[in-house]
Amino acid sequence: MKPSEIRNLLREENIQLTKSLGQTFLHDQHQLRKIIDLAKLTPAEHVIEIGPGLGPLTELLLQTAGHVTAIETDRRLIKLLEERLGQHDNFTLQHADAMKLVRKTEFDWSNHKLVANLPYSIASPLLIDVAAAPDRPSAMVVTLQLEVVNRLLAKPGSKDYGVLKLLIGLHYTAGEWFTIPRGSFYPEPNVDSGCIELLCRETPLLPPELCPVFKKIVKRVFAERRKKMMKLLKRDWPAAAVEEIFETLGLDEQIRGERVTLEEFVEITKHLSQAEAS
Known part of the structure; x- marks a missing residue:
């Protein structure tokens, strides 16, 4: 037409x-x-x-x-x-x-x-x-x-x-x-x-029950994308848990969310979900 x-x-x-x-x-x-x-x-x-x-x-x-x-x-x-x-x-x-x-x-x-x-x-x-x-x-x-x-x-x-x-x-x-x-x-x-x-994806990166946590983390980080990711996450999760996962993944404490990979966000979600549940 x-x-x-x-x-x-x-x-x-x-x-x-x-x-x-x-x-x-x-x-x-x-x-x-x-x-x-x-x-x-x-x-x-x-x-x-x-x-x-x-x-x-x-x-x-x-x-x-x-x-x-x-x-x-x-x-x-x-x-x-x-x-x-x-x-x-x-x-x-x-x-x-x-x-x-x-x-x-x-x-x-x-x-x-x-x-x-x-x-x-x-x-x-x-x-x-x-x-x-x-x-x-x-x-x-x-x-x-x-x-x-x-x-x-x-x-x-x-x-x-x-x-x-x-x-x-x-x-x-x-x-x-x-x-x-x-x-x-x-x-x-x-x-x-x-x-x-x-x-x-044939294999899910996260189980369904953790997807809301992933979304919460991503939205928190990118709502203020120019701020340091660690500082933003500490508003909602225990500081010790945030610091631990950053150390485990080898992430710089100064890093912003815009430089963190999807796979790293997935691992952060798994770790902080455990901290949230404990």
């Missing part, structure tokens, strides 16, 4: 796009095909798509996946999607707020892949919530603002390294990715985007 066709369709349906929903539609068929290729779908797989918009990615997903469940919050677009794609037997359209659905219900992601051009406005918190779900997707192939992709790929010591990288990295590893130019979207956003593959 060309930008002019999108514009005409929206005009015919008297639909004005809502900025707060981050509505911008990917129309470039080449980029859409690249997303499908990256998803590596089989006819046996079920896909969840959040924010299908007018359905250009949905159409391609229906050709490659066994079943597609699309979740759309905008009732105006629901009508269009039903008209365009409702005839497919392997298609389920759900009118819901994706954030509320993930947070307030026992949404079962098991045996699913998440493949979506995520609305910019909810992308980061949604990814964090989905990654933390007990039955998380086996893989996620998501289109995001390029700056968010950079944060998912960030290394310790870089300006992009922080909460998002660590909370997603606890459960997923980053795979392939590619840049999508802003001109591939309508309306054209002010920034470029990127599509990234996130693969669920």
Whole structure:
């Protein structure tokens, strides 16, 4: 669907796009095909798509996946999607707020892949919530603002390294990715985007009961990322326990959280959890 066709369709349906929903539609068929290729779908797989918009990615997903469940919050677009794609037997359209659905219900992601051009406005918190779900997707192939992709790929010591990288990295590893130019979207956003593959870890880095402690540590440290990590941790945990794990890991007492690796955060979590329980 060309930008002019999108514009005409929206005009015919008297639909004005809502900025707060981050509505911008990917129309470039080449980029859409690249997303499908990256998803590596089989006819046996079920896909969840959040924010299908007018359905250009949905159409391609229906050709490659066994079943597609699309979740759309905008009732105006629901009508269009039903008209365009409702005839497919392997298609389920759900009118819901994706954030509320993930947070307030026992949404079962098991045996699913998440493949979506995520609305910019909810992308980061949604990814964090989905990654933390007990039955998380086996893989996620998501289109995001390029700056968010950079944060998912960030290394310790870089300006992009922080909460998002660590909370997603606890459960997923980053795979392939590619840049999508802003001109591939309508309306054209002010920034470029990127599509990234996130693969669920086969072996969890932490047991489920320690994940909230990990999140607490990471958020504490990066809320004041320029301050010394040891000093920040001592606000919530016994000083002796903090000093002991720093010595065990060979961490400098002056180090900031932005230079600590995911694996080191995991070990710190294990140690401080024991101190918290004793």
